[in-house]
Amino acid sequence: MHIAIIGNGISGVTAARHIRKNSDHEITLISAETDHFFSRTALMYIYMGHLTYEQTKPYENHFWKKNRIGLKNARVSRVVPDKKTLEFEGGGSLSYDALIIATGSQPNKFGWPGQDLDGVQGLYSKQDLDALEENAPNNKVCKRAVIVGGGLIGIELAEMLTTRDIPVTFLVRESSFWNGVLPAGESAMINEHIREHHIDLHLSTNLTEILADENGRARAVVTDKGETIECDLVGLTAGVRPNIGFLEGSGIETDKGVLVNRFLETNLPDIYAIGDCAQQREAIGNRRAVEAVWYTGRMMGETVAQTLCGNRRQYNPGHWFNSAKFLDIEYQTYGWVFSERNKSEEEAHFHWRHPSEKICLTMAYDKASGKFLGLNNFGMRLRHETFDAWLSAGASAETVMANLPQAHFDPEFYRTYYPEIQKAFQQHLSKHTAQELTQN
Numbered sequence: 542m543h544i545a546i547i548g549n550g551i552s553g554v555t556a557a558r559h560i561r562k563n564s565d566h567e568i569t570l571i572s573a574e575t576d577h578f579f580s581r582t583a584l585m586y587i588y589m590g591h592l593t594y595e596q597t598k599p600y601e602n603h604f605w606k607k608n609r610i611g612l613k614n615a616r617v618s619r620v621v622p623d624k625k626t627l628e629f630e631g632g633g634s635l636s637y638d639a640l641i642i643a644t645g646s647q648p649n650k651f652g653w654p655g656q657d658l659d660g661v662q663g664l665y666s667k668q669d670l671d672a673l674e675e676n677a678p679n680n681k682v683c684k685r686a687v688i689v690g691g692g693l694i695g696i697e698l699a700e701m702l703t704t705r706d707i708p709v710t711f712l713v714r715e716s717s718f719w720n721g722v723l724p725a726g727e728s729a730m731i732n733e734h735i736r737e738h739h740i741d742l743h744l745s746t747n748l749t750e751i752l753a754d755e756n757g758r759a760r761a762v763v764t765d766k767g768e769t770i771e772c773d774l775v776g777l778t779a780g781v782r783p784n785i786g787f788l789e790g791s792g793i794e795t796d797k798g799v800l801v802n803r804f805l806e807t808n809l810p811d812i813y814a815i816g817d818c819a820q821q822r823e824a825i826g827n828r829r830a831v832e833a834v835w836y837t838g839r840m841m842g843e844t845v846a847q848t849l850c851g852n853r854r855q856y857n858p859g860h861w862f863n864s865a866k867f868l869d870i871e872y873q874t875y876g877w878v879f880s881e882r883n884k885s886e887e888e889a890h891f892h893w894r895h896p897s898e899k900i901c902l903t904m905a906y907d908k909a910s911g912k913f914l915g916l917n918n919f920g921m922r923l924r925h926e927t928f929d930a931w932l933s934a935g936a937s938a939e940t941v942m943a944n945l946p947q948a949h950f951d952p953e954f955y956r957t958y959y960p961e962i963q964k965a966f967q968q969h970l971s972k973h974t975a976q977e978l979t980q981n
Contacts, residue, residue: 544565544849545627545635547617548643551835552816554578555842556641558851563850568609569635575667577602584670584967588701594667620791622809626955638708639811639849642788642799643842646781646817646833649690655751660759661775664670664698673701680706683773687711687762689748691718692781693865698776699740700868710741710770712748712762725781725881726892727917731867734899738835738868743768751775766831781833783818789821796820798831805845813848815841825858827877834863858934861915862925870899873927876915878905886912889973891938893965895920895958902962913941919959941965950952 544709546553549572554656557568583597589591600610603613613635619628620640620739627635649661650656662672677683686702688695699709715721717728718735735742756761761771794800798820805813814820814934816838817831824830837858847854879888889908894901899922904915913936916928927948931941946959 542635542638542849543569544639544641545571545637546641547571548644548645548816549575549578549612550643550645550660550816550817550838551578551840552580552645552838553641553643555839556815556846557744557842558608559843560849561608561610561848563846563852564722566849568611569603569611569637570615571613571615571635573614573630575611577605578613578691581695583977584664584667585701587670588673589704593963594981617787620788620812621645621791621953622792622812625811629845636827640813641845642793642807642814643816643819643838643935644784644787644810644818647779647784648777649782651779653748653751654761655753656750658700658753658759658775659757660773661751661777662693663777664701665781677702679706680708682859683707685710685770685772686774686776687770687772688776689762690777690779691715692778692780693719694781695776696735696867698778699735699738700866702774703738703740703827707774708739708741709773710743711735712746712764714745714747716745716746721880721882723880724878724890724892724917726894727901727903727919730899730901731870732870732920734870739769739922742770769850781817783820783831785818789968803876804848804853805841805856813845815845824857826861828858828861832858836862858928862928870919873918873923873925874915875923875925876905876913876932878903878915878917891942891969893962895961900958904938904941904966911937913938916941924950939970952981 544566546557553570557570560566562567575687576792577598580599583592586592587594615629617627618630625637626818633925648665663669677686685708687710688698689818691713696806702709709926722729732742748762749765750760750763751759759775759875761769763769773877785799788795793812798818799807799814800822801814801819802822803805805815817833821830840858841856844856848906860876862875887908888905890903890905892903903917904917913931942963949957
């Protein structure tokens, strides 16, 4: 059987590796981005000088031939399911017996005037990184950059540019950074941290237009506050969307992404979708139907590989977790901790913040039962497997807090704050118990 995989990101490569481990199927991995798989999450470190591009490749170039995984550098223009054929831009085609669509995401654009000018870009692909080296090699060529969109990619781009002493203005439409995801205390702390890094943060501000110079390059942005901000680079980081435009007219059902069932199967036989471009027909628990997350892409790749090797398996991502960085603050989340505007009436929060350092923790629990729902952690390191066990066991918030040191993951002699956190949690419980008694 010949299995074609469109996309050589973490999803497609994981599928290819696990298919090879479990079968002798012919495999062709197709990508127009790069010849070989690289760590997309390490793009920022190339620009910052910590890594070279070659160092972001988890596998040496000969790995693919050695493991009989064919590589094709081409862009798929059309999928023809009736003929089980892929057609490529510039000509040529490829037949398959089974097809895995793993084409990832592309940056959102919202029809802003000037969004396609030179000097306007996202930060998702290797080509985006190459463009950034041209648009912002130093602070002489790029005297100011404007970043539009307050998500994780935006904060990464801001950090990258500041390492080259390029002034950054950050336009965020929300009233506080990432407050659709983070509870208020955490979002406020990140606002402070961004400004302490001399980034010009504009909250509750929208982009309305990008102005061009006489050469067709971006020279300024205009905001809905009536400001005109001169700049040489505009970074569009207002989220991503599934990269599925080439599937139009194929008969493969799509919505925001490629619609799949729990087995990652599309509506057409022998065609699957995984990773950022896949959309569950029914969301799994509290998870979004489309999840643009590295580890879920890897898990989908493993799952579909099992199915294609005769061991049909449902996708089961388990408890939600994620990690990221906000400049030099590490962030981890386990389970579900919703922002104020998204949490239910049944969800209570305990929030602790260090009085002087950028360290904080928020725990969510059920008001009625006291069941632990999730935890956000900034500035400390905690063990994923410990929280996964607590979530699986249905542990109470009091049990989690009493045993919090068990989750400690910092190096030896690293200062811990568990006594202060535990004391604050007991005060929190006492306060809320007293309030309930007063109300009753």
